[in-house]
Amino acid sequence: MKIFTAKQVAEIDAYTIINEPISSIDLMERAAGEIYKWITDRFPAPQNCKIFVGPGNNGGDGLALARMLAGGNYSVEVFVLQISDKISADAEANLECIRILNTLDLYEMTSIDSMPWLFKDDIVIDAIFGSGLSRPIEGFALDVVNAINASDANVVAIDIPSGLMAEDNSKNNLRGIVRADFTLSFQFPKLAFLFPENEIYVGEWEIISIGLHPDIISSKTTAYKVLSKEFVKSLLMPRKKFDHKGTYGHGLLISGSYGKMGAAILASRASLRSGIGLLTSHIPRLGYQIMQTAVPEAMVSIDRSDIIFTEYPELSQFKAVAIGPGIDKKQNSFRAIVNLLKEVKVPLVIDADAINIISEHPELKKELPMGSIFTPHVREFERLVGKSGDSYTRNCMQREFAKAHGLTLMLKGAYTAICCPEGSCYFNPTGNPGMATAGSGDVLTGIILSLLSQGYSSHIAAIIGAYLHGLAGDLASVDVGVEALTASDIIDYLPKAWLYLKK
């Protein structure tokens, strides 16, 4: 699913109006009708609805919705904020319509003094500002936002919580944003919904389709997409009858150290559960028996060191290499990484302490092999790329870094962001908080190594890997719940995840 900027959505709107064709007020009616359906489904009548309305088309949606709710056995009060002299034509038309209705109460608000009391069971509809917000909210509208936020009512935001910018909130007043329980976004998600600090404003979000024109949606380009099952499935390569293990490649996994052999076991098992033909696990000597016992399918390459990574086997036989899970950051490991970066000619997955080592030696950033994949979580990302005060800025830095170095840079977490060398950014919707547990990143590294070894290109391997990893976590959470979920569960549910993905 594509994510467009607020400006692009306005263009898509305008195209739809001309080419469907449909009048703008009818499009507003359609949008409000879809919100009405959602509300009647979620909060069946009778209920008390308090609708706060601003001067633009977001307010117009709220006014059209007010008329529908009033006709549907809801008790409706509408509060029109007198914010500016301007009111959009469609909002004005809808305001005229409801002025003559005696089925609802209409109030014009010029100060916070006329703010109604909001009760716990009230449904508050936030239609103050939508995607036309051009600056932080101030004045009495800010007081209204704060009063809504201080209440226990059920707050439903139309299109976007008022005060939240659709993309960049780095200069916003964060105290002037409605904290919705539900956000009903028209046709597409906003980029801001995918950033962790905005969860308190957006609440649960849903996409409400309003029939915007398919031609413009498919032709308009955007850097941002949310992955879908259909898209990920379309990337899978079919297996053929006469394929053999050589067809699916030989991968090298460099992982583990004293006290962290578990990372090597997890990544190895995940790799083998994701379709790799042959896996060689390079580990320090102490891990030999552990690995041979825990993962009999893996071949083992033994480091001269008992406890850390200091060397690697001859590389020509491998189709892909992954390094990092559990390797630690000792000086000898750093030297071995310097050599590996110089020598490796195949795609490389760089995770965990391999990222930290490169971050501590910025001169190594020049050596990064094109086509490599970095898989940092946010702390590792900050060490590698730099700090930022907000997620939008961080995402811009991530895209820039991927472009500048010609590599795929994943930022792990809820909605893992995968930035590709040509500038695109994919967000992964699968996964759950149960995966915030030790070793789940090691599992992801193993999966991606496996996909690279099978011949998937770097950014495709990152996309399939992130989606599959989250899907396995989601399927596991259905059976074991989120608290009890372990990284091993993610591996155990990889078979089901593959089957579900290919269905």
Ligand SMILES: NC(=O)C1=CN([C@@H]2O[C@H](COP(=O)(O)OP(=O)(O)OC[C@H]3O[C@@H](n4cnc5c(N)ncnc54)[C@H](OP(=O)(O)O)[C@@H]3O)[C@@H](O)[C@H]2O)[C@@H](O)CC1
């Ligand atoms: N997408 C779709 O397909 C469809 C979209 N629809 C709906 O349209 C909405 C977008 O409507 P919109 O463009 O009229 O913008 P909206 O946010 O209502 O208000 C802008 C007004 O507020 C003003 N203003 C801005 N910031 C301000 C501030 N801080 N403090 C004070 N004033 C401020 C601004 O003034 P200006 O910036 O020009 O000074 C302007 O007057 C969209 O979110 C969705 O709900 C549906 O109806 C149909 C299908």
Ligand SMILES: Nc1ncnc2c1ncn2[C@@H]1O[C@H](COP(=O)(O)OP(=O)(O)O)[C@@H](O)[C@H]1O
């Ligand atoms: N709340 C969440 N929602 C979705 N995925 C999550 C969530 N928390 C963690 N994950 C996923 O779990 C993995 C955690 O990786 P990482 O932090 O490197 O763990 P570790 O270092 O313990 O292996 C990442 O792939 C991340 O996307």
Ligand SMILES: [K+]
């Ligand atoms: K809104």
